[in-house]
Every structure is written in structure tokens, then in C-alpha cells.
Amino acid sequence: KQEVTQIPAALSVPEGENLVLNCSFTDSAIYNLQWFRQDPGKGLTSLLLIQSSQREQTSGRLNASLDKSSGRSTLYIAASQPGDSATYLCAVMMGAQKLVFGQGTRLTINP
């Protein structure tokens, strides 16, 4: 059974810092890995999708890496801003289009 773990569960940093969120998964037989953002009371917004054959994806200040063999992904956020405050969820796509989510990292960027 696939299990996805995100560390840390919560993170609070001052504005401007670069930071890394971690995601690990137990079964490397994934189709892709996605990072989502969830704001309080809102749905999920997809940030980055890394296909199983890829090593990383970049979008603006965000960079996500994938090491499928070791079952790890990181989300790097550069020059953090208060607007980045949200819960960040990592999810892996298994067969039959099933996403397995981690519990999320609750990020707070302090002005």
C-alpha cells in the first residue's frame, strides 16, 4: 500500500527565505507526482507535476525534484512571500488514476 509522508508538518519562516518541503513515498511504481497548494477553506491548486521519467520541474519561484528510486520529492520555494502561506500537499499518481496524498505541510511566511 502506497504511503506518502510530508515533513515537516508545519513550518514558519520569515519573508525572503528560501525553503524546502519534503515528500517521501513507499512505492516507487508511480506515474507522476504533483505538488498542490491549499488555502484555508479552498480547494486544491496544482503547482507542479513531475512525470515519472522526469527529475524536476520549475515554475517561477518554485522548483520540484523527483528521485523515484529513493521515493523522494522536494519542493523548493525561493524568496518566500507572505502570499505563499498555505498548506502544501504532495500526491503521487498510482494506477487507475488514483492520487495518494500526503498529510501536507502547513507553511507560514511571516512579514
Next chain:
Amino acid sequence: GAGVSQSPSNKVTEKGKDVELRCDPISGHTALYWYRQSLGQGLEFLIYFQGNSAPDKSGLPSDRFSAERTGGSVSTLTIQRTQQEDSAVYLCASSLEAQGAYLISGNTIYFGEGSWLTVV
């Protein structure tokens, strides 16, 4: 539509009543998913539709839960005889999908804002 639309956004119901939650996916998306997020819990897969058929119903927690999709578009998740443990946010998502059983691994999944269900 521009995004995945869900209704109602909030629903308070009495224990034992039936509820219906609706999802309108992004136009052209053939794959539709239902997830549940309970307070303090991660997201839990419920069911996936490819067109009008549901290849994977493994996540439905009990036979009180059912879902259907008609016309390859709108989907309804029905919870019969609601219980307090059914209280959660029910999230719908959609994505493009390949022909038949073949997966397009690069398809991004787009989520709606959820239906917040409270059973009292």
C-alpha cells in the same frame, strides 16, 4: 466552465438524512474524481470516473455512498442515511484522459473548491 464547479458549497444536514453533492467538471475533461478530506486528515480517494463509467470504486467507505455521472459531464455523489463521521469536505476534480485504459501521465488534475458537509 473555466474551472471545476461544486455545489452546494456548504451543507448542514441532520443525521439520517440523504444528501446529494454535485460536481461540474472542466469542459472537455473526461476523467472525474471524488475525494474526501476530514478534519485534520489527509485527502482520501473515493471514486474515479472515465466518461460515465467508474473503473475504480474502491474508495467508497460504505454502501451508503454512491456516485453517478451522466453525459460524460456532471457527477453526483449521494450519501444515504448520513452519519456524523460523514462530516468532511468533499472535493471533486477533473483531468484530460487518454483513450481507453491508457494513462496520460502528464495530465494535471484540477480540483473544485469542495462541498463542506456537516452532519448534526
